[in-house]
Amino acid sequence: MGRKSDARNKILEAAKALIEQRGYSALGVAEICTAAGVPKGSFYHFFASKQALALTVIDEHWAAQRQQWSELLGSGREPLRRLADLFEATEEFQRAALRQEGMVVGCMFGNLASELSSQVPEIRDRLQEIFETQIDMIEKVVAEAKAAGQTGPAVDTREAARSIVAQIEGRVLLAKLLNDPAQLGTLWQNSLGLLQVPADARPAA
Amino acid sequence: MGRKSDARNKILEAAKALIEQRGYSALGVAEICTAAGVPKGSFYHFFASKQALALTVIDEHWAAQRQQWSELLGSGREPLRRLADLFEATEEFQRAALRQEGMVVGCMFGNLASELSSQVPEIRDRLQEIFETQIDMIEKVVAEAKAAGQTGPAVDTREAARSIVAQIEGRVLLAKLLNDPAQLGTLWQNSLGLLQVPADARPAA
Numbered sequence: 157m158g159r160k161s162d163a164r165n166k167i168l169e170a171a172k173a174l175i176e177q178r179g180y181s182a183l184g185v186a187e188i189c190t191a192a193g194v195p196k197g198s199f200y201h202f203f204a205s206k207q208a209l210a211l212t213v214i215d216e217h218w219a220a221q222r223q224q225w226s227e228l229l230g231s232g233r234e235p236l237r238r239l240a241d242l243f244e245a246t247e248e249f250q251r252a253a254l255r256q257e258g259m260v261v262g263c264m265f266g267n268l269a270s271e272l273s274s275q276v277p278e279i280r281d282r283l284q285e286i287f288e289t290q291i292d293m294i295e296k297v298v299a300e301a302k303a304a305g306q307t308g309p310a311v312d313t314r315e316a317a318r319s320i321v322a323q324i325e326g327r328v329l330l331a332k333l334l335n336d337p338a339q340l341g342t343l344w345q346n347s348l349g350l351l352q353v354p355a356d357a358r359p360a361a
Numbered sequence: 362m363g364r365k366s367d368a369r370n371k372i373l374e375a376a377k378a379l380i381e382q383r384g385y386s387a388l389g390v391a392e393i394c395t396a397a398g399v400p401k402g403s404f405y406h407f408f409a410s411k412q413a414l415a416l417t418v419i420d421e422h423w424a425a426q427r428q429q430w431s432e433l434l435g436s437g438r439e440p441l442r443r444l445a446d447l448f449e450a451t452e453e454f455q456r457a458a459l460r461q462e463g464m465v466v467g468c469m470f471g472n473l474a475s476e477l478s479s480q481v482p483e484i485r486d487r488l489q490e491i492f493e494t495q496i497d498m499i500e501k502v503v504a505e506a507k508a509a510g511q512t513g514p515a516v517d518t519r520e521a522a523r524s525i526v527a528q529i530e531g532r533v534l535l536a537k538l539l540n541d542p543a544q545l546g547t548l549w550q551n552s553l554g555l556l557q558v559p560a561d562a563r564p565a566a
């Protein structure tokens with residue numbers, strides 16, 4: 157990689173870490189450049205604004221997460237087991253942050269949605285697309301499980317998928333508040349409840 | 362009320378509205394005073410710092426919300442119906458914000474937990490207490506429902522209450538992101554799923 161793309165990557169990495177730690181509004185371009193170790197002049201060579209940088213951070217984070225979600229939710233395993241795989245990966249992501257950065261960072265998309273939904277339409281719109289895609293991906297697995305008779309027969313697959321995403325966000329928020337990734341340990345059992353899987357028909361964890 | 366407490370109340374009201382709109386980090390004392398229409402000198406007569414003000418805003422908001430939760434969850438109605446009453450009030454709160462302020466403001470405690478858990482220990486600790494109290498209050502109702510045979514027999518009342526609070530937070534986040542209070546309309550059905558209430562034993566909505 158040449159020096160120019162090095163500088164771009166340094167800015168992106170520094171911005172991602174700072175956004176995870178402190179959100180968007182409290183950050184300034186000068187601080188990001190200092191953390192990245194690049195002169196402020198090169199910032200505007202790569203990004204038109206702080207907002208443009210944030211959108212790139214969001215897009216890169218989502219590209220990586222989407223890839224992981226696709227692999228886990230598209231594996232050949234039983235549909236409900238695939239949901240468990242996703243929840244385990246979600247918990248492991250927070251455990252890794254706790255080990256490496258000393259804290260549960262929460263969900264970048266949830267954090268930014270909470271902070272910016274009423275303030276920055278461009279970021280809100282991008283986050284809406286991301287959450288809708290997450291719901292799509294989970295709904296596909298829920299529909300497979302329902303077709304196989306593994307959920308309650310009356311489950312609305314779209315609403316159930318939306319509720320599973322909401323449950324992830326709520327549990328990740330508690331994990332962040334308590335700095336405790338174990339708050340995510342009940343996601344699978346909760347999802348089986350949301351999917352109206354009878355208690356005596358639940359697969360082993 | 363004398364002039365002094367008027368000024369204090371004006372500061373509190375302005376701070377509450379600004380925190381709901383823009384969070385904590387992006388606010389400055391000068392901006393709060395301008396919005397409140399009080400001179401900056403009087404701010405420090407009432408509050409030692411922005412953080413002290415934020416803690417007072419949190420405490421006053423929680424005192425009001427706790428009173429409402431106590432009334433709804435302590436009414437003489439059927440336990441599961443009391444949960445429905447709470448969810449309806451939660452949705453109505455967001456509908457009122459949308460009517461009055463033009464936007465779903467979300468949950469002040471969830472927003473601040475997302476923003477500040479890794480940054481401001483004093484605020485994080487207060488929010489932890491509030492969420493634990495919310496979980497306590499819901500667990501009490503869940504335990505009543507379980508004792509009356511209205512939940513699945515294997516439900517862990519503490520974990521179920523925690524998951525209901527997480528579901529509220531996740532759904533409120535989606536409501537804020539989509540500026541759509543109707544995202545809260547499924548909270549009761551979802552909670553019945555989390556409580557493992559069999560589909561054919563669910564009370565009418």
